Amino acid sequence: MQMNKLLLLMIIFSVQVFSQNYSMKINLSDGSSVDVSVDEIKKISFVIPTAVGDDSQKEKINSFRLNQNYPNPFNPSTTITYQIPDYSNVKVNIYDLSGQLIKELINEPQGKGEYKVVWDGTNQNNFAAASGVYIYLVRSNDRQISKQMILLK
Numbered sequence: 001m002q003m004n005k006l007l008l009l010m011i012i013f014s015v016q017v018f019s020q021n022y023s024m025k026i027n028l029s030d031g032s033s034v035d036v037s038v039d040e041i042k043k044i045s046f047v048i049p050t051a052v053g054d055d056s057q058k059e060k061i062n063s064f065r066l067n068q069n070y071p072n073p074f075n076p077s078t079t080i081t082y083q084i085p086d087y088s089n090v091k092v093n094i095y096d097l098s099g100q101l102i103k104e105l106i107n108e109p110q111g112k113g114e115y116k117v118v119w120d121g122t123n124q125n126n127f128a129a130a131s132g133v134y135i136y137l138v139r140s141n142d143r144q145i146s147k148q149m150i151l152l153k
Helices: 002-018 055-060
Strands: 023-027 033-037 078-084 088-096 101-110 113-119 132-140 143-151
Touching: 078 088, 078 132, 078 143, 088 113, 101 113
Parallel strands: none
Antiparallel strands: 023 033, 078 113, 088 101, 088 132, 132 143
């Protein structure tokens, strides 16, 4: 009898745990929103790449900007932060002072927002780059900005 009560209690508990309803609010580009039950979602496809986060920050981004990497000088890695004001194909490349491509970090479409990419101080073949001054160049559509950084070993 004690075992039956325990089994009944476990069944009631499991029914309560699995009876919760979850929904997801999706903000659409026309300003409206839709609430969708998570149980109903089978696949979500987006026409334009999207970002998850605080939309209030996206509204403040209205120019193409590249920040100084940090730390600088660096060893073994550094972070490059940039912002783009609209959807575009973005490339982030590292060059040496002679203009030779050292590493392509990003080459993909990105939506409006602020982005961070880390360079680990390696070249295209994932070998360690030599100490020295490097140029990082960010391209977004027909615009480009570059800055210098120092790798110290």
